[in-house]
Amino acid sequence: MIDPKWLRVDPDRVRRSQALRGASVELVDDLVAADETRRSSILAAETLRAEQKSLGKLVAQAKGDEKAELLARTRQLATDVKASQADAAAAEARFDELMKQVGNLVIDGVPEGGEDEGVIIETHGTPRDFVAEGFEPKDHLEIGEHLGAIDMERGTKISGSRFYVLTGIGAQLEIALLNLAMNKATEWGFTPMIPPALVKPEAMDGTGFLGQAAQDVYRLEADDLYLVGTSEVALAAYHSGEILDEATLPRQYVAYSPCFRREAGSYGKDTRGIFRVHWFDKVEMFVHCDPADAEDWHQRLLGYEKEFLQALEVPFQVLDVASGDLGLSAARKFDCYAWLPTQERYREVTSTSNCTEFQARRLSIRGRFSDGVRPVATLNGTLCAMTRIIIMLLENHQQADGSVRVPEALRPYLGGREVLTPGA
Template sequence: MIDPKWLRVDPDRVRRSQAARGASVDLVDDLLAADEARRSSILTSETLRAEQKSIGKDVARASGDEKAALLARTKDLSAQVKEATAATAEAEARFSGLMSQLGNLVLDGVPEGGEDEGVVIETVGTPRDFAAEGFTPKDHLELGEALGAIDMERGTKISGSRFYVLTGVGAQLEIALLNLAMTKATEWGFTPMIPPALVKPSAMEGTGFLGQAAQDVYHLPADDLYLVGTSEVALAAYHSDEILDAATLPRQYVAYSPCFRREAGSYGKDTRGIFRVHWFDKVEMFVHCDPVDAEDWHQRLLGFEKQFLEALEVPFQVLDVASGDLGLSAARKFDCYAWLPTQDRYREVTSTSNCTEFQARRLNIRGRFADGVRPVATLNGTLCAMTRIIIMLLENHQQADGSVRVPEALRPYLGGRERLEPIR
């Protein structure tokens, strides 16, 4: 959640942020009213308790009719305190409920607009001209089936639509990508992690995935646990309810985990192959840091993502994501879109978000700084979403004979192999 002080000192900034997100501006006025009611209720309760405490001392010194009157007042105050306490709890609950709906404050400079209005800020690499090479590129599924790398038919048989099995060289390719990603991240100072893929509601709520994103989340009601759509959830909650010493910041983590998404609302989109699936594995970077360093860390995470894509020799663009497509927690987000030859366009493969103090406030993660104890900032960045990176490797590095060239950076993790050869 945002710092409540912004509602009081600059509500117009909060209104502008909501408007930029395409979210409810009226929510700000509802919050102002709820905050006033909450503070008024707290004041009433504290005033009554103070009087109750004062009368308690007077009763001990009084006698006769005076004592009887004081005892009667004590009884009346007790009832009022009970009523005021209940009213305060109700006011706090209403305020908290409304605050949980409020998105993070959009940072200055974020382009306004919706999903398709992000701004391209950089293009790296040049897409191959397959026509000049004398052949028409095949899509990743045709290539993957010929390589014996992807089995959609049996994946569907086992689990239903939007499921798959990586077989043979496909499984080896994921393991190679995992090892490359973890090696790179470790060189950059990240601590490798393998966190749980099942988390409590508090972790999911704290990272902002039970609001507008709840429709994409898998829930296990019998256990009241959620399957994560990203290991960001576990890595954020890792330090929940903790106070971190400033000298230990930043905390850099990189996790490998399965991710599960309902893909609600994507009916009919990307139904062929493994681009949009219900389960995939991912390597995710995460940082807890001093808020003053958050924007610098955001650029660093983007830089790591770019280095990884460049190592895989895949052309890509960097987008400054528009305000209406940030999600609840991000104050700014950069996406990398890699070139997909058979669709003749760039498609999203990585994302990095600066969530400022938003998630830390919800998860009660604080730092002990020279100026006192206050919330830290959290940031996340995808290093390798396996299925989409495999797609980009197969399509961008395919050869006329159906083989696929292995980028040099990946070869040490595939036993030195330079090409993936068709088996049928």
């Protein structure tokens, strides 16, 4: 959540941020009022409690009618204190409920607008001219089925629509990508992790995924657990309730985990193949750091994503995501969109978000700094969403005979293989 001080010192900043997100500005007015009620209720309860304590000392010294009067006042105060504390607790709960609905403060410079109004800030590589090469490119599913790498029919038989099975070289390709991604991240100073894919409600709520994104989350009601849509959730909650020494920051983690998404609202979109599915595996980077270093770390995470895509020799663009398309926790986000030949457009494959102190406040993750104990900043970045990267490899590196060229960086992880062919 945001720092409550902004409601008192500059509520207009919070209003501007909400407006940029296309979210409720009136919510800020409700919050300001709730904050005033909360603070006055707490003060009233503390005042009555202080009087109650002072009366206790006077009763011990009083006699006769004076003592009787004091005892009567003490009994009345006990009732008043209990009611006042209940009012304060209700006011606090109302304030917290409203605070959880407010998105992170959008960083200055983020493009204004909705989903289609992000700004392309970089382009890397040049899409192949398949016409000049003399053949029509096939889509990833046709290539994958030809190679014996993707089985949608049996995935659907096992689990339903938007499920798949990676078989043979498809499974080997994911394992190769995993090893390449983990080795790269380790070189960059990240600690490899394999966290749980099932998390408690407080972990999901603390990272902001039970707000606007709740409809996309799978919940196991019998166990009150959630299936994560990204290992960001587990990596953020890893240090929940902790105070981290400044000397140990930044904490850099990279996790491999299955991810589950309902893909609510995507009915009829990307139904062919493995672009938009209910389950996929992903390698995710995560950083806990001093808030003063957060924007620098955001650029680093973007740099790592770019380096990975360049190693795979896939053309891509970098998008500065517009304010109205930011998730609840993100103050700024950069997406990488790779070229998809058969659709003749760039599609999202990675993203990195600067969540500033927003998640840390919700999860009570603080740092012990020279100027005191205060919340840290958290950032996340996708290094390799397996299904989408496999799509980009198959389509961008396909050859006229139906084989697929293996990028040089990936060859050591596929036994030196330079080309993928059926049954190989």
